[in-house]
Amino acid sequence: MGDFRGFASGTLTAEERFRVADRGRQAAKVAALVAGGAVIGAGVGFLFAPQTGAETRRDVGRYTKKARLQATRWSRTVQSGVKEVMDRSKSLIHKDDQKLRIEAV
Numbered sequence: 001m002g003d004f005r006g007f008a009s010g011t012l013t014a015e016e017r018f019r020v021a022d023r024g025r026q027a028a029k030v031a032a033l034v035a036g037g038a039v040i041g042a043g044v045g046f047l048f049a050p051q052t053g054a055e056t057r058r059d060v061g062r063y064t065k066k067a068r069l070q071a072t073r074w075s076r077t078v079q080s081g082v083k084e085v086m087d088r089s090k091s092l093i094h095k096d097d098q099k100l101r102i103e104a105v
Contacts, residue, residue: 021085024085028078
C-alpha cells in the first residue's frame with residue numbers, strides 16, 4: 001500500500017504511475033487466467049460427469065448462459081475501473097502540466 005501514498009494527492013512520479021499501471025495489467029492477466037482455468041475445469045468436469053449425453057448438454061447450455069452473464073458483468077466492472085483509472089491519470093497529468101506552466105511563467 002506504500003506505493004499508493006501519493007496517488008490521492010496527485011504527487012506520483014512518472015515511474016510510480018508506470019508501476020501502478022503495470023500492477024493493473026498484471027491483475028487483469030491473473031483474472032483472465034483464473035477465469036480460463038475455471039472454464040477448462042468445468043469442461044473437464046462435464047466430460048467425466050456420470051450423466052447421459054442429453055443431461056450433460058442441457059447442463060452445458062445452462063452453464064454457458066450463466067458464464068456469459070457473469071463475463072458481461074465482469075467486463076462492465078473492468079471497463080468502469082479502467083475508465084476511473086484513466087480519468088485519474090488524466091487529472092494527474094493535467095495537474096502536472098499546470099504546475100509546469102505556472103513554474104515556466
